[in-house]
Amino acid sequence: MDSPTLSSEDAAPQPLTRGYKKRERTRRGLVDAALRLVARKEVGEIALLEVAAEAEVSNGTIYNYFRTRDEVLEAVGIAMAAEFSDAISVLTSDVQCGAQRLSIGVRMFICRAATDHQWASALLRIIHFDQAMRSRLATHVLDDLREGLRAGTFAYVDEGVALDMVLSCTTGAMRSVVEGRAAVEHDLRVSEMILQALGATPARARKITSKPLPA
Numbered sequence: 780m781d782s783p784t785l786s787s788e789d790a791a792p793q794p795l796t797r798g799y800k801k802r803e804r805t806r807r808g809l810v811d812a813a814l815r816l817v818a819r820k821e822v823g824e825i826a827l828l829e830v831a832a833e834a835e836v837s838n839g840t841i842y843n844y845f846r847t848r849d850e851v852l853e854a855v856g857i858a859m860a861a862e863f864s865d866a867i868s869v870l871t872s873d874v875q876c877g878a879q880r881l882s883i884g885v886r887m888f889i890c891r892a893a894t895d896h897q898w899a900s901a902l903l904r905i906i907h908f909d910q911a912m913r914s915r916l917a918t919h920v921l922d923d924l925r926e927g928l929r930a931g932t933f934a935y936v937d938e939g940v941a942l943d944m945v946l947s948c949t950t951g952a953m954r955s956v957v958e959g960r961a962a963v964e965h966d967l968r969v970s971e972m973i974l975q976a977l978g979a980t981p982a983r984a985r986k987i988t989s990k991p992l993p994a
Contacts, residue, residue, distance in 0.1 A: 805836065805840065805844065806844050806854075808834045808836070809836070809841060809844055809845065809851065810851070810854050810858055812830050812831075812833035812834035813825070813830045813833070813851045813852065813854075813855045814855050814859070814898075815833060815901075816829060816833055817852070817900070817901040817904050817905060818897040818898075818900040818901040818904075821904065822852060822904050825851075825852070827841060827845065827847065827848045827851065828841070830845075830848070830851055852905060855901070855905060856902075856906070857915060859898070859901065859902050859905070860906075860913075861915055863888070864884075864916060867883065867884050867887050867919070870883070870887075870993040870994075871883050874993075876926075876927075876932070876987070877922070877923040877924065877925065877927035877928075877929075877930060877932070877933075878923070878926075878927040878930070878979060878983075878987050879987050880923045880926070881920065881924065881945065881973075881974070882973075882974060882987050882990075883992060883993065884919065884920070884923070884949075885945065885948075885949050885952075885966070885969060885970045885973060886966040886970050886988075887966075887992060888949050889956060889965060889970075890966050890992070892952075892953035892956040892957055893956045893965075893966075896957050899953050899956065899957050900957055902950075902953070903950060903954055903957070906946075913946070916946060917942055920946065921942060924938065924941055924942065924945070925938075927977065927979075932974075932978070932979050932983060932987075933974075933977040933978045934977070935977050935978055941977055944973070944976060945973055945977075948969060948972070948976075949969070949973075952965060952966070952969040967988055970988045971985055971988040972984075974987060974988065
């Protein structure tokens with residue numbers, strides 16, 4: 780039997796209902812509340828009902844969106860990783876050099892930590908807790924690592940070790956910034972050393988890192 784043909788009206792996306800928009804606002808409010816809590820205390824100390832209280836919603840309301848604390852934290856982690864990583868990807872869409880894209884990403888995460896300690900503190904608390912968040916960040920980093928290797932800028936042997944090093948060095952630098960231990964031009968120093976560790980020559984690493992960040 781032939782499948783029914785959809786008209787242009789049937790195929791057109793339906794407008795978002797008022798109820799859907801309200802539900803999304805409530806969910807975002809819960810995620811934002813969890814973000815504030817994560818910035819203030821250890822991940823393991825946060826209770827689901829505490830998130831509801833922080834968001835100023837009823838205990839029953841939060842269970843319409845999340846069943847466990849881990850689900851809330853996963854949503855927070857994915858949102859943080861996705862929003863900033865995707866923003867960086869948009870800014871670097873015209874950059875063909877994988878090593879340069881990697882440098883920009885590392886520097887922008889460190890610079891964001893310097894200007895937004897709450898965001899950085901929350902990310903640092905969740906990143907080792909949430910596998911989904913690490914996976915989202917890894918997707919962007921792996922593309923840049925592989926492009927840098929194909930171009931001959933990088934010369935690492937093990938991709939997994941290279942990925943771990945980039946993520947660990949970047950988050951370590953962010954922690955130094957938040958704790959007030961960062962050196963002058965910390966983002967530049969960290970980026971340059973990461974590129975050299977991945978196999979870039981000192982001169983190439985310095986040249987790539989010294990390029991201005993996209994506006």
